[in-house]
Amino acid sequence: MRLLFDQFMKKCEDGSWIHLPSYNYTLFQRSQDISAFIHAYLPTASKLINEEKLLQAKIFTRNFEDGLGFEYVMFYNDVEKRVVCVFEGGPYLQGMPGCLHGGAIATMIDATVGTSAMIAEGIVMTANLNINFKRPVPLCSVVLINSQLDKIEGRKLFISCNVQSVDEKTLYTEATSLFIKLDPEKQV
Numbered sequence: 001m002r003l004l005f006d007q008f009m010k011k012c013e014d015g016s017w018i019h020l021p022s023y024n025y026t027l028f029q030r031s032q033d034i035s036a037f038i039h040a041y042l043p044t045a046s047k048l049i050n051e052e053k054l055l056q057a058k059i060f061t062r063n064f065e066d067g068l069g070f071e072y073v074m075f076y077n078d079v080e081k082r083v084v085c086v087f088e089g090g091p092y093l094q095g096m097p098g099c100l101h102g103g104a105i106a107t108m109i110d111a112t113v114g115t116s117a118m119i120a121e122g123i124v125m126t127a128n129l130n131i132n133f134k135r136p137v138p139l140c141s142v143v144l145i146n147s148q149l150d151k152i153e154g155r156k157l158f159i160s161c162n163v164q165s166v167d168e169k170t171l172y173t174e175a176t177s178l179f180i181k182l183d184p185e186k187q188v
C-alpha cells in the first residue's frame with residue numbers, strides 16, 4: 001500500500017495526477033450541512049430522516065479502526081478522466097473465508113466511480129451499478145480500482161471500472177455504472 005502510494009505521489013509531482021483528500025474528507029462536515037443537502041435535493045427522503053441521529057452521520061467507509069476495514073487512497077487524472085483507488089480490505093470485511101466480501105468490493109467501486117462522477121458534475125447519485133465478480137479478492141490484499149468516465153449525456157454520467165491485483169496480472173472485478181446529477185427542481 002505504501003509503495004503504491006509513493007509511486008502515485010511521484011506521478012503527482014508533474015501535476016498529471018492529483019492526490020484526492022482522504023481521511024475526514026467529506027463534502028458535508030456538519031450535520032446542518034447534511035440536513036440542508038437532504039432538504040434541498042432529497043425532500044421525499046428528508047421526511048423519513050431522524051435529525052437527531054443525523055448528528056452521528058459518518059462516511060460508511062470511514063467507520064472502522066485503522067487497518068480493520070476500508071483502507072484506501074484515491075488519485076485523479078483530469079486529462080484521462082480517471083480515478084484510481086489503491087484499496088486494502090481489512091479483516092473485518094470478510095465474506096467467504098479468506099475472501100473480501102462482495103459488498104465491500106461494491107462499496108469501494110461505488111466510492112471510486114462516485115468520486116469520478118462528483119469531480120465531473122458535483123452532486124450525483126448512483127442510479128445503476130453492474131458488477132461482474134470474476135475472481136475472489138484475497139482478504140487483506142491490496143488491489144487497484146481503475147475507473148474511467150466514459151461519457152456524459154445531459155444529467156447522466158457513464159463510468160466503467162475494474163479491480164485488479166497490484167501487478168495487474170489478475171482481473172478480479174469489472175463494473176459499469178450510471179450516475180445522475182441531482183436536479184434540485186426534481187422531487188427525489
Ligand SMILES: CCCCCCCCCCCC(=O)SCCNC(=O)CCNC(=O)[C@H](O)C(C)(C)COP(=O)(O)OP(=O)(O)OC[C@H]1O[C@@H](n2cnc3c(N)ncnc32)[C@H](O)[C@@H]1OP(=O)(O)O
Pocket residue numbers: 025026027028059110111112114115118124125126127128154155156178180181182183186188
Ligand atoms: C461525501 C462525499 C465523499 C466521497 C464519497 C464518494 C462518492 C460516493 C458516491 C456514492 C453514491 C451513492 O451511493 S448514492 C446512494 C445509492 N443511490 C441512490 O440511493 C439513488 C436512488 N435513486 C434516485 O434517487 C433517483 O432514481 C435518481 C436521483 C438516481 C434519478 O432520479 P431523477 O433525478 O428523477 O432522474 P430520472 O428523471 O428518473 O432519470 C434521469 C435519466 O436517467 C435515466 N435513469 C435513471 N435511473 C436509471 C437506471 N437505474 N438505469 C438506467 N437509466 C436510468 C432515466 O431514464 C432518465 O434518462 P433520460 O430520459 O433523461 O434519457
